[in-house]
Amino acid sequence: MVMQATRKTGVAPQANDTRALEAAAATRMLVAERILDYSGHVSIRIPGQDAFVIQIGSNSRAEVEPESMLVVDFDGKVLEGRGQPPSEIPIHIEILKARPDVQAVLHSHMELAIAFTMMEGVTLQPMRARASRWKSGIPTDPDPSHIKTKEQGRALAKTLGPHHAVLMRAHGLTLVAESAQALFIDAVHFKENATAQMQALQAGTKPLPLTDGEIEQIEKMEMRDWHIQKLWNYYVRKGLKEGVLPDEWGAPLIPSADMLTRDRTY
Numbered sequence: 001m002v003m004q005a006t007r008k009t010g011v012a013p014q015a016n017d018t019r020a021l022e023a024a025a026a027t028r029m030l031v032a033e034r035i036l037d038y039s040g041h042v043s044i045r046i047p048g049q050d051a052f053v054i055q056i057g058s059n060s061r062a063e064v065e066p067e068s069m070l071v072v073d074f075d076g077k078v079l080e081g082r083g084q085p086p087s088e089i090p091i092h093i094e095i096l097k098a099r100p101d102v103q104a105v106l107h108s109h110m111e112l113a114i115a116f117t118m119m120e121g122v123t124l125q126p127m128r129a130r131a132s133r134w135k136s137g138i139p140t141d142p143d144p145s146h147i148k149t150k151e152q153g154r155a156l157a158k159t160l161g162p163h164h165a166v167l168m169r170a171h172g173l174t175l176v177a178e179s180a181q182a183l184f185i186d187a188v189h190f191k192e193n194a195t196a197q198m199q200a201l202q203a204g205t206k207p208l209p210l211t212d213g214e215i216e217q218i219e220k221m222e223m224r225d226w227h228i229q230k231l232w233n234y235y236v237r238k239g240l241k242e243g244v245l246p247d248e249w250g251a252p253l254i255p256s257a258d259m260l261t262r263d264r265t266y
């Protein structure tokens with residue numbers, strides 16, 4: 001996509017190269033962490049434009065390359081690149097339109113997330129400390145079909161509202177975050193949290209989610225930006241070591257020493 005795309009859209013080539021690389025890396029690492037599989041996708045907004053970077057729908061999530069990423073506008077039109085975007089692209093379009101604060105969107109068919117849309121009287125709640133991210137709630141969208149129309153996308157964005165996650169009945173979930181890195185780390189923690197609640201349920205006990213007071217205490221100690229860089233560093237290095245990511249992706253993806261330095265200590 002890259003050189004031509006950037007000439008046409010007027011965005012600095014390097015910026016869109018970075019977005020495509022981060023989307024590709026996040027996608028491959030999400031596959032490695034069993035959060036994505038043959039379906040699901042990551043999008044990254046191109047700031048200042050009604051457009052975003054997303055993969056070709058039919059490309060394997062395990063082998064996605066930055067060079068094959070598409071630039072797509074809010075009408076679903078491919079501005080750059082060759083190929084068709086995912087069929088559920090209205091998820092990304094309508095959420096990016098409705099939520100200017102969101103820079104990156106993940107749609108996944110994570111099995112654990114789906115399980116929490118299938119249990120009567122059970123609501124997925126913040127259990128583990130890192131799940132304070134979802135303190136405002138995790139709503140469930142009632143539409144169990146794939147999101148292929150503008151109307152469905154709008155309804156999903158409405159259900160998401162101001163929250164950071166939305167479950168999709170019998171189908172999956174969508175997460176939103178401020179960057180590709182944050183989105184990936186949130187996905188890892190979302191799965192950990194759903195696992196924790198499921199384990200409590202499977203133990204036959206009543207889960208004890210975080211209380212408001214506990215969430216307040218957790219947030220006092222929170223260093224989200226640094227935490228994201230720390231985990232991104234871990235997962236990128238793990239991906240390189242295990243061959244999930246090509247060696248040449250390491251230099252542009254690994255955070256600098258400055259980014260890994262906390263601005264405060266406890």
Ligand SMILES: [Zn+2]
Pocket residue numbers: 039040088107108109146147171172
């Ligand atoms: Zn889906």
